[in-house]
Amino acid sequence: MAAARHWQSDPEPSVVDLTSAGGERPAAQLLGEELRRHRERRGLTLEASSRAIRGSTSKMSRLERGESPAKARDVYDLAAFYDLSRQDLGFLEQLLAQASNSEWYERFADVTPSFLRRLIRLEGRAEEITIFENQVVPGLLQTERYAEALIRMMEANPVPEVEIARIVALRMGRKVIFGQELPRITVVLDETVLRRKRGSADIMREQMEDLLKAAEMPKTNLRIISQDAVSPPMPITYLQFPDHVPGDLAYLENIEGATYATRQRSLDNYRKVLTDARDNALGREESIKAIQDAAADWAQRAAQER
Known part of the structure; x- marks a missing residue:
């Protein structure tokens, strides 16, 4: 089974309470023990698992001993090799973050451009985020399958x-800010975004349906610009920060990079x-x-595609 689709299929949350995972033992040791447990449950040898991470048996042994x-790449390759559920993967991700003492998004550094990691870091510090989008549903509001469809569409090579699963996981991880008091979020979408097919119907x-849920969130102000109305020609994300944090900024992304505007x-x-x-x-x-x-229109089209 494809890793991306398998990790999406588990309905259980990927957040696990680490306080019950082993007391004061270092996260690296707990991570190694988890990897060993999954290997042994599948009846695999150290040698077989070491090939999945392009290493030696001794490297695999040291990894399991912490x-x-x-x-991050080795952990994700082993997760795919062991065919782990999304919940198990989420637990490994938390241990990996603790072991490296890094922000959660740093786990995805090898599949995430630096300009996007900077945006994610700033999102968590903002007081208010205003987004206009005329091409796609903004990353903060994308579903897993929609995000995966965009990734596949934008890559020239397989x-x-x-x-893919890791890039999708990063986008889903950004949704953590919806569980926080701040930032307040305003999203304005051109109506064409609702009608432009990305992936299947x-x-x-x-x-x-997920956008409708987002529209009901108290902290989210979601508005649609009719196709007949005047709208901006390009996507814009504007971040406002609390008074003690200097400087607002605007973020404009394109296919190869992004621009941060800070001049008044x-x-x-x-x-x-x-x-x-x-x-x-x-x-x-x-x-x-x-x-x-x-x-409703997409549901009707989806029924016709079946």
């Missing part, structure tokens, strides 16, 4: 399933563009109705 620093149906004149321009977009958008109930209509 004596060698665990590399991408290993493990790598069923993927679009699921994504629209540029910020004033982007702020005006976003204000105009909000003013041109439909009201809350009308926006929800637009998403509901899109969800």
